[in-house]
Amino acid sequence: MDRLEFCRNLARDAGRFAHTAFGHVATSLKGRHDVVTAMDRDVERFVRGAIAARYPDDAIIGEEEGGPVGTERVWLIDPIDGTANYARGIPHYCVSIGYLEHGVPTVGAVYDPSHDWLYAAARGEGAWRGDQRLVVSRCADLLAATVECGWSTRRGTADYLALVARVLVAGGAVRRVGSGALGLADVAAGRSEAYCELHINAWDCAAGILLVREAGGHTSDFFAGDGLTTGNPLIATNDALCAALAEVIGIPVNC
Numbered sequence: 001m002d003r004l005e006f007c008r009n010l011a012r013d014a015g016r017f018a019h020t021a022f023g024h025v026a027t028s029l030k031g032r033h034d035v036v037t038a039m040d041r042d043v044e045r046f047v048r049g050a051i052a053a054r055y056p057d058d059a060i061i062g063e064e065e066g067g068p069v070g071t072e073r074v075w076l077i078d079p080i081d082g083t084a085n086y087a088r089g090i091p092h093y094c095v096s097i098g099y100l101e102h103g104v105p106t107v108g109a110v111y112d113p114s115h116d117w118l119y120a121a122a123r124g125e126g127a128w129r130g131d132q133r134l135v136v137s138r139c140a141d142l143l144a145a146t147v148e149c150g151w152s153t154r155r156g157t158a159d160y161l162a163l164v165a166r167v168l169v170a171g172g173a174v175r176r177v178g179s180g181a182l183g184l185a186d187v188a189a190g191r192s193e194a195y196c197e198l199h200i201n202a203w204d205c206a207a208g209i210l211l212v213r214e215a216g217g218h219t220s221d222f223f224a225g226d227g228l229t230t231g232n233p234l235i236a237t238n239d240a241l242c243a244a245l246a247e248v249i250g251i252p253v254n255c
């Protein structure tokens with residue numbers, strides 16, 4: 001079984017495990033509007049255990065337990081992305097598992113248990129939901145574009161409002177539904193034209209970045225600098241609106 005198959009199966013198994021406590025789990029706060037549940041930690045342990053057993057020499061970085069850096073092969077785990085939705089019983093959350101070789105996203109899987117949707121991609125081989133090939137939207141008109149503007153308290157309110165205002169003034173529609181990984185899957189699947197966030201962590205977006213690139217879209221160079229360890233801004237767009245949206249949003253992309 002190669003890494004893609006392993007990653008797909010693991011994301012699905014972890015998501016099914018997470019879903020056993022969907023909407024009825026105790027929460028605590030890591031910070032303002034930064035929710036964690038016992039299941040975030042349990043699912044991360046489950047995923048870590050499976051990776052360590054199969055690929056003992058690979059590094060693992062997870063949202064809840066962190067991990068070492070500076071290795072050639074690293075797995076990035078978000079055990080529950082969209083935790084606030086998960087805890088409130090809103091069926092919009094996922095498990096995200098990405099794999100990087102020499103800092104380059106190489107394999108990724110995102111599993112949405114509420115819909116039993118399994119997204120996966122391998123570098124140079126394409127992106128899929130189940131057995132359906134993913135292709136980004138062909139929309140070339142900003143007046144018909146939907147942009148998801150991810151939000152967290154890691155950046156200031158004024159900066160977020162300014163971002164939303166730029167998109168609206170340019171004619172786009174804005175949404176924010178609380179899972180960066182699923183927001184990126186939406187771009188890959190052609191359901192929105194872009195996802196952007198002023199700061200996002202690597203475990204949230206490693207798999208989704210690969211989905212978008214392999215579906216014919218573009219992303220900013222998220223893993224530049226300290227992106228792997230401390231996060232970075234992110235934009236992911238379809239091809240047709242890449243240059244226009246990069247300018248509006250203000251995050252550079254090599255379209």
Ligand code: IPD
Binds near residue numbers: 078081082150152181
């Ligand atoms: C968060 C979600 C949210 C995004 C934040 C993430 P979590 O992850 O993906 O949509 O805007 O940047 O931190 O806390 O639900 O795993």
